[in-house]
Amino acid sequence: MNDLETISPEVLVDAPPRHHGLLPFLGLACGVGVSNIYYNQPLLLDMARSLHVDHSRMGTVAVATQIGYSIGILAFVPLGDVIERRGLMVRLMAGVAVAALLAAFAPNLAVLLAASIAIGLTAAVTHIIVPIAPELADDEERGRAIGTVMTGLLLGVLLARSVSGWIASFFGWRAVFFFAAASNAAFVPLLLRKLPKLPPHKPVRYMQALRSLWTLIRTQPLLRESAVLGGLVFAAFSAFWTTLVFLLGSKHYHLGAGTAGSFGVLGATGALIAPIAGRIADRRGSRTVVTLGLSLLTLGFCTLWLLGYHIMGLVLGVIVLDLGTQATQIANQTRIFGLEPGARGRINTIYMMIYFLGGSLGSLFSTIAWAHWGWSGVCALGLGLLGLAALRHATGVRDATA
Template structure:
């Protein structure tokens, strides 16, 4: 570890610094979700088709996935404060590119680069866990995790409100200023911290990719997570088109308020984690996968535009978010139990697959919405959810290996905190 030049000593993480790290993670990931309630207004302003506008979500998730794969493992070889500060500052710069974009090319470029560097959140999360005293590590990660979840859930709401006040570009200008502030505050408040895996960068990346071949639990759970997050992205990519269309005719601020409905997902994350700690991760996954499938039945009823349709839509959003978070947390509990000493690289491998699934889901939505509207979107989401149920069943039916072999059911290692 490098000498500590900050006000906090590792193992003595003060509440102010912890709150700062929580805010930084939330603001970093929020930039990837601002566009979702604004796709229609962005499309009109830049004269984009619905399919092109939806690509904003796709490239954000693709960029984030590349950042998870290429940048997050750097936390095992570079000084973490410097890495976090550079990523936050770069995110601020790229947000200004999006905010000032005059056409689709610059809009998509700025969005992709913002997604790439917004993985600062995934650098700050293990940073906080390392700085915390061992007896406070769970509470510390839970606090930072809350900030991250709130960033995801409230991004859509904030985007809608700010767009109503000053147009869609205002959203990105404000987030750019806040991310620059986070970079300055993190530099001033955090101690220098270096941990080394003893590998050079190419070897570090190779070791991350090698985990897929070495760990069947990672492979199975990565595929399941990708499928479930693809369905999650299908909903949040298409819902802005539905709510701004003739069925509902909502304004951007009202569409953004739908993000508040997803707050129930943060409750399920905590409950799923507690159940996983009791050895019930597989059951949690199965129940959540079935609920995910059922949610699309409710969502399909939400395309009519009346009061009952709205009620069904909101219920479907709540159930889908609850189920998606439960699958995610139970997946990570099992994956991180495989190799506790390699959790950063396991996190990179799993989350890369997870967000790749989201990018595919958004891309499919772009095509399906134009061809089949809301009914086609719901059919796509239901098909992805059914695939998730099938993957869980296949995992449970697979042959049990000889005694001493490691399986997905072997999670004797300490449970790991969940991250997004």
């Protein structure tokens, strides 16, 4: 029997150092969970050929996964404030494995779409894991704890497309979903073995938790600020990554989508700043890290605008852009998880919903900018979004906890 089988929320909040060893494990679990959202993106052409479907129709698979993910965040993440969380994570990880198997055996587009929605729904387990990190550290080390877990999540986001492409190139697209099923299924016994039971701080009823989302938005100005700022930053970040494949395929590079996926490996260097940003947030405050992140993002987009048609300029811009994005994300989550310990699941729901809404809008507007003004239009859009984020930052909450 696990010697940490049941730990009260109060004990976890004042966790002794022995619990810190769980943070890298939680980071790995986050990386495995979030990867499921991005595995299908490099596979769309292969799946279209295999299932004899038009390319444009197969694009709905990626959309279905994102829709499922958004619904999953809204439906499942608040449950972290309602029921015991280890059991919830185990059930969702098992659900991802089953959904991935369904995708691997999908005989047609309809089944693949259903499986993709299910993958997105259950992959929301990632955002049940993240709010646990600050419970395993003292308040003065909250940023460092979040940074450790977020390193795994960010690596999962950035490397998933590359891993998917590599597996598919050797074994076919169905092998990617078999890999996803196996990796998620492996975490079912690992979660049961390594984690204690994690009861909610102050159990509430599910419908009460959903109704309280608006109350939190209305009464927490720092949450509103962080969510809007995060959404604008992710919009700028998504604008770049959505149109990168167009730039690489243009007359300046003549490179394919595979090269764009490989830039995810390069962008993974940005995850290295996560623990550093967390430590700076603990020592000097989250506002300092937000300022640093926005400065790096601005420098990154300026580099991409001026030097984006030269491969080394593109490489440098990608690295700086990712560093700035991850620093800002760590700072935002460090401060929102310090607001209401008993409502961290719901706080994370609000933040991530606005965050991904921003990313979707950034992707949409970037394709319009590319169509009308090319790469300069995309970079101008990114800098404009960052300007709005900087304005929100400059007019935001100013106190010791922000």
